[in-house]
Amino acid sequence: MDIFVCLKMVPDTSETEVRVDSTGKDILKVRLLYTTNEADNYALETALLLKEQFGGTVTVISVGTQSVDEILKMALAKGADKAIRLTDDLFLNGDAWTVAYALYQAISKNKFDLVLTGCIATDDGNSQIGPMLAALLQIPSAAYVTKVEIINNTKAKVNRELEGGLLEIKEISLPALFTIQTGINTPRYPSIIGIKRASSKPFEVLNATQLNIDPNKLAALTEIRQLYQPKVEAKAQFITGSDDEISTKLAELIKEKVGL
């Protein structure tokens, strides 16, 4: 089973303030820590588990600047066999379509049984690239997958997550693309040996010319006009003071609302 896994590097903004930069079209990147997109870790783990079960190869691929080498190397250390970085100004100044098209051009030049992506990137929240890439590759896809079971090397039985705890169960023939939802497995940490081996694994860097891509094809279809911070409809009434004062007020509030 030969598997491609698409990895995106994203800033971790869950606990930090996010500010818009002077262009008004991007956020201030200084002091942000970058990591592998949350769902992509689960996609990679899904691929590594399938490789352990059925053999084959896992190739990780990312569109970005040189900085994404960090997450690609981490994936190699966890057990991926090969990494590809797609770097070109043409790729970086586009939108979801641009990235999907670049991934399509790179992946379609290879033999594969399965392509995995995350179900959503935590920065843009688009949920687009996976099924877009599948359409370009002309293979079936399933989004928000929470279980993958391979049958006879030719089909996959997958669970897709719907609303409110409901699942859609379907069978899809391979090659196929699945976008993986968080929680499907427990992503591993790299081992010391894995980290040592990573540096000797194949690592390709490709641009649009090397991929023979017509630059016109990469033109973005959408564009961010402006970013802004939501007006804080600070509905909350803030309780302040020392931890002790806060706790006293909270305890009284709880008592008032629900009794004790």
Next chain:
Amino acid sequence: MIALLIETRNINEASTSQGRVKDISFEMLTLAHQISQQHNYPVIALVLSNNCQPIVDEIKQYCHEIICVEDNCLENFNTQIYQPILHQIISELKPTITMIGHSGFGTDLAPYLATTLGLPLITDVFDVELNSTLLVRRQMYGGKIIAEVISKMLPAMITVRAGSFEKITASPSVNLNLSAKVTKKPFTLDQTIFEKSKFLGYGEVPTTGIDITKADVIVAIGRGIKEQKNIPLIEQFANEIGGTLACTRPIIDAGWLPKDRQVGSSGKTVKPKLYIALGISGAFQHISGMKNSETIIAVNKDPEAPIFSVAHYGVVGDVLKIMPVLANKIKELKG
């Protein structure tokens, strides 16, 4: 023209009181009419089903035209079957905007469909302005930033966030009696599609017997709780105040609590008298499951956490420092 895909409940899910048409479709109808009134565009609903009539009956008052595709293979949603059919219809009609719900179905279908049609797609939008260009608003960075995004060309496709618009059935300002023209569309399908993709059924996540939707008091934890070993402290506190422990999705993903404790769009929707959110950022998918709670108290160390826009009372601080103190105060109060 504005086209929208009507999303329906599967037949087992639909109760007589609810009907087949999902809320998101009625919400998109409101949006479609907002745009339609400004531009004098007709609103066209697309219905794919094994039995269109009951669905048509629910929406015909709100559409200028309904295009029905009826076949046994359309009994259950399936992207691999819906996509080629919708591709045929949309490439013929060329609606200025095609709307699909940003739902479990829509997120599976829309990017694939937009790509085969060559249409720009903007997902998960909560606000739409159509002038000479299409401008939409959507959240980024877990709700900490709003983006205004334009489509560089028209026609275009959007997926619409649930709960962003009032249902057209509930809107007193819309008094429509359009009695849509209903057109049945034939279609052709490459038969190999049925070998490539088969719908097997719906399933449900197993439960452990706890029903958080029945709780009067919920103490919910998020990633801010940091480590599994901090959960007993919170659970004890929850017990002291007669509350039930619930959580955000990452806590489930980490395996720290069973799935039936999850609040949010892919978990449970709750409406307790009191909801205490501890170390929860307030992502849309979480908020949509708890925002109607009577009283919401949130503790978060980030003053800009989106949870504070739905909470009634907020504490900016370290939950791990405050909770032991609070637990003692509660014990004191109880005497």
